[in-house]
Amino acid sequence: MSADTPRLRPPRHRVDKRAVWWWTTRSLAVTVVVTAAPVVPAIIWEPPRTWFLLAAAVVGGFGLLITVVMPQWRYRVHRWEVTDTAVYTSSGWLWQEWRVAPMSRIQTVDTARGPLQRAFGLSSVTVTTASAAGPIEITGLDQALATQVADQLTDTTQATPGDAT
């Protein structure tokens, strides 16, 4: 990289540390289900038992690897920042994504907590613009913080003129 090529600086704030446990639990749940699927026929049928168990072992091992690596990796990548003019987020782990949306183009701001997020006291903030590219999501925030961020976003959006499309 030469000196004058711009780079993206990471957004200012990390997500809540508890998000790591949330991601781990989620990934573990998926791994258990996917691993259990080939085990069931292995119990019922005698002849191909070894093969099914082998498949289960491969899938399970892969799932466990993801469960160990992914949450830490995500925690290093997932970041967010709200300035007076824009929302800036980064997310993903293998495939990473950075999103920027100006305040003047924000249409709605929602907070949402799924059952699993709630168990960890987490909440996510969804910021919708008029684009079909999908909303910007900040996942894994502390509930109180998420409410505060949403309030701040709503206030700033109201203060910013623009017709959102």
Place this chain on the structure above:
Amino acid sequence: MSDEHRPNPEESRPTPDGAAPAAEDRVRPVPEAAEGVPAEPTGAHTGEWDGTGTASDTDSAPLGEGAEDTSAEEDPPHDGWQRLHPLSVWASTAVAGVFLVPAAIVGTIVLLATGHPWWALAPLPAALAFLALMTYLDMLRLRAIRYRVTAERMEMRSGIIAKSYRSIPRERVRSVDVAAPLYVRIFGLCSVTVGTGEKVGAGADQLQLLYVTAEQGEWLRRDLLRRGVPASAGRSGETAGTGTPEDGEAELARLDRRWFAYAPATTATLGVGLGAIAGLVGLNAQTGGVGWEWVSDQANLPSVQEMSSFVMRQVLIVVPTALLVLLVSGVIVLTAVAVETWWNYRLTREADGTVRLRRGLLTSVSLSVEGRRLNGITLHEPYVLRRSGGADVRAVATGLAAADDQKTSAKSRLSPPMPRKRALALAADLMRTPDSPLDVPLAAHPRAALRRRLTRATVVTVLGVALSGALAWLHTLVSEAWWEVVRKAEQEIIPVPLATGTVEATPSWGWSVLAVAIAAVAFWYAVGSYRGLGHGLHPRYLVVRRGMAVRDTVTLERSAVIGWRIKRSPFQRRLGLADVAATTAAGQGMYEARDVGLGQGLAWADEAVPELLAPFLVSGGRNGGEEEPPRS
């Protein structure tokens, strides 16, 4: 036409909440809206329209009450609730009848012929009863539908059991699509689809009227997109009445029938055409006219043994003939479709800036897009069309969204395939710039982008070699062991045993030709798609180009960019590449410079929309630990 617009006294229903939605209009998005319930998106709307909106709000309320009190015959159209045209029921009945009644007659005849005279009495009455029921239900549906256009908004109520109320603020109307398929046009009707720029769930962004009179469709089209002056009662009535719509209209393009020559220039016809030509060449080279002999012998059908000895000739004549027939019919069908779609094509810009597209032979379509919402254009060049020097122009506009990208793209077509030069001129006209953004020199993407594509081509080549190897192995296996069995089996099943003959005739080294061909195509495609990549900037537009099979050059107004999305895969991070996409409310919602160098792409994005990305950029050199993802 005025009596179409007049609300019938006994039909006009009271409008208790007619003015109520205007109050909701000011509701802000609540941050903690309940999960899954999107907050009213119109809320965040704080544009220039609010001033006029509030003003006409107070105006329209008493007007509406007046209409409901007096339900006067002389009321202008938009003051009261209106119904769809009663004939529209008969339009749909007629269409269903055209299919159902002949089917029922055929059924009756078949049943008579097969000796079920009693059953033969059933189809016709059943069809008629079904038609009657359908018509009745349709009539109920029609009775329940009311719509009106006020100075402030367009509203529609529908539903017999489940009532629904839809309302679109007028300043949200981005496009009006008036379509009249033949069976509707006979009745002097048309359908009107009103598009807004919103993407709140499927189908929520438009409001459709099936059907209203042609005059009313034209009136809606003109009135809904009129901006600046709030549509006052007298004025719109007058405009609708005078019927001089062509004032101050500038023509951008008109159909040139020679353009229909581009219609068959598609990949399918090219493939079939090449196949036919190759087959014919093969026929000439190998049989020296024996094939024709076979055709003459065809009259007295040869035995199975004779046929198998003729296998090669059959292959060589049947395949190219079939391909030729396919080619000719394909060309005819494609041309016919193009004629149907683009007959009477006219693209105009009206005095208020609205771009209007008219086209269609059997289904006449009139699509109007508010000039301000036409945020750019796409120069669409599929491979074969590009090779034959053609291109077509599509709109990048808000309010033209359909279910998916492909449908959005199809709905956005503003021109038939035309010579590239003409398309470029039209695009420049549409964007109203003296120097066309399409002439801006585009920056090439880094060589690493080429390397990525070559890697993909290598993977395809390896797969191709594996496939050819497997086929060759299968081939030898078959010819050794069960050749006769396969041949017998095929003769049992298919009267003309082609497949076995072809395989038998192919030497096993022939499969390596397949591998080489796959590799050649893969690498040619890789280089072509790298050459297709490009991005650039015009003072008002940003430009991105990509694609090999279909090359799209998109221009997007820089002021229409409502955010950026930068995406990087593990491979892209290793090569220093990124996909830099501008998000927008128009068109497909996102336009992407794919596999651009990260620094190059960010610099481009930063220059395109100066204030947006700048706070989040740092100049290079520093290798920040945080932004470098860990590699594993």
